[in-house]
Amino acid sequence: MDFGDSPEEAAFRAEARAWLAENRPMELEAGLRRFAARDRSNVHLPELDGVDALQASKDWQRRKYDAGWACVAWPREHGGRGASQIERVIWEQEEGIYARLSHVFFTGIGMAGSTIMAHGTDAQKAAYLHPMASGEHLWCQMFSEPSGGSDVAGLLTRAERQADGDWRLNGSKIWTTHAQIADYGLLIARTDPSVPKHKGLTMFILDMKSPGITVQPILQMSGRSTFNQVHFDDVPLPDSARIGPESQGWRVALTTLMNERLLLGSTPSTGVPELIDLCTRVSVGGRPAIEDSGVRASIARWVAQSTGLKYAMMRSISDLSNGRPIGPEYSVGKLVANELIQQVAQFAFDLQGPAGAMVEESEELSQFMAVLLDSPSLRVGGGASEIQRNIIGEQVLGLPQEPRPDKDTPFNETGARQSRQSAGPDRGGNDGG
């Protein structure tokens, strides 16, 4: 057990630090910190006053890529540094707030990249991984549909084989983060409706510039628009864009979904330190809130959860770097972090009394409202908390599954298109298809 650096790790850290000292875009730091205080996700493009954040993100990603600091744990041949998982953690600790400039690429690097590395052809790896790492290509994930996100294997979008062996796509995806700026999408579609729902799916790489695609931004309750609905109207898809065998898409999707949980579980921040700061400044019963025993009891539980979360994630890294399969700790990350973030934001809101309800001038106070308004999305996106609990309950604790009436029925006999029947929780891939 050693939570400190070994000599080699210390050397790696020093190297990272030296490079960052020379290269980080310091002029963006204050803006990134302001954005970070309001947005707890780690897949969003930052919003920076008076700065083209997409360009700034691309510039930073490219600079890292050229120096071998983008995707440090990827193999060199794919654009990485070939570093260990522990070194990746060290890099992330050192990169700190500037990682926000890479978040917009994480759907690609963290999800599509891992999926292509595991299931793609050599040609696909050669074509897509380098530009993904360098930030030249921005990716989105196209799984969820209007008919369902938890039960994603019940999706309706059709890819139909043409006489020439290529495909044609019709249907619609929804809640697609960053579809409006993405170059490519990782897309799962139904290719065979005559078999049970998990068995007729195929995974594709979709070029977002293909004809027949329309992207409609969706206004969210927070007033932002990070996700979209995407319509497909006879979109041509070459067979070379297929990832993995036909009808084996669910197996491929499981890789994506596992990596998605991993990505969304390593939340950059829970808001607990900010809450402690707030508690030294507002008062309860005439004394600083931090001195109130009720306040302390709540904060203590959240501090213990935050530290527990942090070390649970570190322990999973240990497993990874020892070649063991990723431990169950990863699956608790997303569940705990996202519920914690909302609770902390609601507590901070209440501490301010009636003033909590007003949109404050002060950055320090308004951050809590921003997180409060954004936090419902965290518990739903990337697999809702209930689905995460099903996954842990069934895959980690080995508890019996719920009855799933549609699991073994050919998809086109389930009546799916007319009315959605109750279906099992599949986003986590409990069935394994």
Next chain:
Amino acid sequence: MIFEFSESQLQLKDAARKALDRECPISRVRAVLEDGRPFDRELWQFLAGMGFVGAAIPEAHGGAGAGHLDLCAIAGELGRALAPVPALSSVYLAAELLMQAGSEDQKARLLPRIADGSLLVCVAFSEGVGQPDLHHCRTTQAAGRLSGEKFPVLDGGIADMAIVPAAGPDEDMPSLFIVDLQGEGVSREALTSIDPTRGLARLSFDGAPAEPLGVKGEAGRLLDRAFDRAAILLAFEQVGGAERALEMATDYAGQRVAFGRPIGSFQAIKHKLVDLFVDVTLARSNAYFGAWALSNDAAELGLAASAARVSASEAFIHCATENIHVHGAMGFTWDMDCHLFYRRAHLLSVALGGQAMWQDRLVARAADDRQIAGEG
């Protein structure tokens, strides 16, 4: 960075698990409970013989000199087995205090006997209802003799000696003393414990001869530190117990059928068990960080200890409580083992000061250290 026990520590843990499965099945814990014995002396001797009791005591003082990580690994197994032994008082608290504050003579005299299991030492810090106040006490000391009352004292009824904070007539700050509990001026009375396998007692001192331990006036500082160290070891025990209670509940939920399906397939039960698993996972991770801080005497020790303590107490109580619930009325019977976990979880959650005290300590430390899950 390595966030896992070493191969040899994992082997030790495995050996401890096997030994305790064999020597301390739950039936043996129940026998202690039902016989009204305050602890299992033979088991303690067995554990001492295995080198478990003195794992962190230096070889020069009769221990195995293996260090605190080994002791953490063992503590987890003691907790899992609900071993009815005085590890918290004699090892996590008393031996630690002696190692930190004892004179060479005291260490040479007492540590080897603690390590071989022949000497039991308790630490008497409570003076009645309320969270322990480590920096003040009513027990007095004059001319090397103690007067006052300490209760409840864990293992006070079975210990040979006690480490006791007391203050002189004009002193604000108490000092620590070692008292021979078989000597003159000491009377003791067994108290009924929520967990009768871990006995409590009232110690009354009336001019009992006392030998100073550590620097005068330093009881508060020494106990503060000893509590942090003990909290980490105890957290491993608590996590071990929590894990086993969760296993019991999970096994039962997979077998018991209601409305034509296993109760574990109902989300109300499944999700409850997952929440327990989450608590255990976070508590174990905090305990691991604590183990590292303990074995390296790291600056983060205070934060690590209080986070480990707060989450371990919560995890064990949560698991033990819901384990009964998942078993239905059967869980409420004397003959089901659920209540052994429930009793132990509650005893351990207050034995070193309750949640209110540790939540307070945690926030005080966290306010000084903003690195908790912060973003670079």
